Amino acid sequence: MADRKLSALTELTTPAGGDQFLVLDASESTDANKNKRIQFTTLCDHIPDGSVAAPSLGFISDTGDSGFFRSGEDEIAISTNDTFNSKFTTTGFQVGSGTATAQLHTFKATAGDDVIIENTEAGSAEGPNVVLYRNSASPADNDVLGTIEFRGEDDAGGAQSYAEITASIVDASNSTEDGRIDFNTTTAGSLSTVVRLQEGRVGINESAPEAPIHVNNTDTQILRLECPNNDASSGADIRMYRHRASAVGQDNDALSTVFFRGNNDDSDAAQREVDYAQVQAVIADATADSEDGKLLLQVQTAGTMTTQFEVGAAQLFIGSDVATDAGVISTVNFRGANDNSTPEDINYSALVATVVDNADGAEDGRIQVQTMSGGTLATRLDIDENKIGFFGATAAIQSTHVADLAATATSGTLPTANGTMTIADAAAPTNAELLEYCRELEAKVNSLLAFASAHGLMASS
Numbered sequence: 001m002a003d004r005k006l007s008a009l010t011e012l013t014t015p016a017g018g019d020q021f022l023v024l025d026a027s028e029s030t031d032a033n034k035n036k037r038i039q040f041t042t043l044c045d046h047i048p049d050g051s052v053a054a055p056s057l058g059f060i061s062d063t064g065d066s067g068f069f070r071s072g073e074d075e076i077a078i079s080t081n082d083t084f085n086s087k088f089t090t091t092g093f094q095v096g097s098g099t100a101t102a103q104l105h106t107f108k109a110t111a112g113d114d115v116i117i118e119n120t121e122a123g124s125a126e127g128p129n130v131v132l133y134r135n136s137a138s139p140a141d142n143d144v145l146g147t148i149e150f151r152g153e154d155d156a157g158g159a160q161s162y163a164e165i166t167a168s169i170v171d172a173s174n175s176t177e178d179g180r181i182d183f184n185t186t187t188a189g190s191l192s193t194v195v196r197l198q199e200g201r202v203g204i205n206e207s208a209p210e211a212p213i214h215v216n217n218t219d220t221q222i223l224r225l226e227c228p229n230n231d232a233s234s235g236a237d238i239r240m241y242r243h244r245a246s247a248v249g250q251d252n253d254a255l256s257t258v259f260f261r262g263n264n265d266d267s268d269a270a271q272r273e274v275d276y277a278q279v280q281a282v283i284a285d286a287t288a289d290s291e292d293g294k295l296l297l298q299v300q301t302a303g304t305m306t307t308q309f310e311v312g313a314a315q316l317f318i319g320s321d322v323a324t325d326a327g328v329i330s331t332v333n334f335r336g337a338n339d340n341s342t343p344e345d346i347n348y349s350a351l352v353a354t355v356v357d358n359a360d361g362a363e364d365g366r367i368q369v370q371t372m373s374g375g376t377l378a379t380r381l382d383i384d385e386n387k388i389g390f391f392g393a394t395a396a397i398q399s400t401h402v403a404d405l406a407a408t409a410t411s412g413t414l415p416t417a418n419g420t421m422t423i424a425d426a427a428a429p430t431n432a433e434l435l436e437y438c439r440e441l442e443a444k445v446n447s448l449l450a451f452a453s454a455h456g457l458m459a460s461s
Contacts, residue, residue: 017041052079132167143169145179162186170198240281248286255281255293276300284313319353329353329365348372356385399458404446407439417443 012019019040028034050056055067062081071077077087086095094100096107106114119128132146150163163185170178180198184191196203203209206216215222227235240256243249260277277299285292297309301320308330310317319329332351337343349371356364369381382389389395407414415436423433452458 015040052077052084053082055079139169139172141169141172143172145169160186161191164191249283251283251286253283253286255283257281274300275305278305325355325358327355329355346372347377350377352379398456399452401453401459401461402449404449405442407442415439419443 017040020037021040021043023036023038025034025036028036047056050067050069052069054064055069057069058064058067065082066080067078069077069079071084071087072089075087075089078085084097086093088094089100091100092103092105094105094107096109098105098107108114117128117130121127134143134145136143145167147167148165149161151159151161154160164182166182166184168180168182170180178199180196182193182197183195185194186192193207194205196207196209198209201209201211202213204213204215204217206214225236225238227237229235242253242255244253257278257280259275261273261275263272264274266272277297280296280298282294282296283291284294292313294310294312296307298305298307300306301308306320308318308320318332330353333347334349335345335347338346349369352368352370354366354368356366364385366382366384368379368383370377370379379392380390382393382395384395387395387397415432417436417439419440421433421436421440423429423437429437449458453460
């Protein structure tokens with residue numbers, strides 16, 4: 001074969017594994033044996049191990065400071081500026097110095113960002129995206145899809161999971177899929193779910209939330225709203241806004257209700273929960289610029305939720321909205337403790353309102369004022385229909401009018417009452433003395449009649 005320059009040879013752009021090179025074997029001491037051949041595959045399979053300071057595969061511009069080297073058995077490492085950067089191992093890809101325990105494991109000794117995913121797309125489409133995809137051949141309900149774990153050490157040097165975010169399948173049925181996300185934290189060494197997002201609901205310490213926000217906790221203080229503003233304005237407000245979407249409000253719209261629920265003694269769990277009381281706000285008058293509202297306090301009465309207290313526009317109502325003849329509408333008790341070694345609650349006074357007759361158009365009512373005396377609560381004032389009674393006496397209708405006593409003299413002048421008189425001899429009073437006494441009695445009787453009339457104890461005329 002004629003001698004040709006290397007530059008004159010045809011360039012091989014797609015070398016095969018069996019292609020051969022002429023090499024000079026530096027390990028041979030005999031010159032005659034130094035010229036040898038080597039296959040392309042063998043060359044690629046026998047790159048020197050290299051080191052951090054002298055990578056096996058480097059770059060001209062970096063003068064051999066950066067490149068690839070073998071850091072250990074079945075490991076490919078990357079060196080940058082004579083410094084270890086990262087490596088591929090049988091476990092996975094490792095960034096930084098340490099012992100990798102996952103397919104991707106980063107090590108860093110300083111604070112700051114460890115992983116940044118940046119997307120420079122200028123449109124409105126989503127990105128950057130992080131997708132945790134559990135590609136199971138047999139997906140099933142309650143499969144855990146992925147977990148983000150926040151791990152640290154305890155004071156004994158042990159690794160501890162302090163918090164987790166876990167996603168799971170709730171329902172894997174095609175076209176009706178449901179999922180959930182759990183936020184888990186460690187309390188007293190045990191990891192438990194604190195917040196669960198499932199099917200459009202949020203459960204706080206609740207595994208099966210039954211409302212958009214469902215809180216289940218043994219603390220006596222379940223909810224605390226705090227506002228630290230240093231002023232006299234309202235803070236930590238709660239606003240409940242109920243409306244008919246884009247429609248106007250209407251009279252008697254129930255706006256919001258606060259329910260107070262507990263269990264009854266029914267052995268059937270489905271029949272056990274009962275709303276024992278509730279506070280409800282209602283639109284009384286929706287007329288623009290003259291709106292009225294009302295607030296209802298309702299309690300269970302013999303198994304029926306009834307309104308016992310209503311605050312309306314410039315008026316207050318006390319009593320049940322269910323009334324029967326002779327039925328007590330409401331009792332207002334004024335309660336305090338006594339001086340018992342174990343103090344007892346005592347009703348010291350009371351107002352009792354009663355239906356006398358609930359016939360439409362002929363309604364009658366009654367109210368009693370009661371006070372405690374000698375340990376007994378008794379009626380002191382009884383107003384019944386158009387009757388009134390004092391100190392336990394049966395209520396009686398108003399007395400008809402009694403005219404003033406009027407005395408006239410055919411002749412002579414009657415004495416004028418002045419509130420006092422003197423009889424010289426009680427055994428033999430004179431006519432003048434008796435006449436004066438009668439005039440004094442007349443004045444007193446007329447004063448009593450005036451008092452009775454002025455205070456409604458008898459008719460005024």
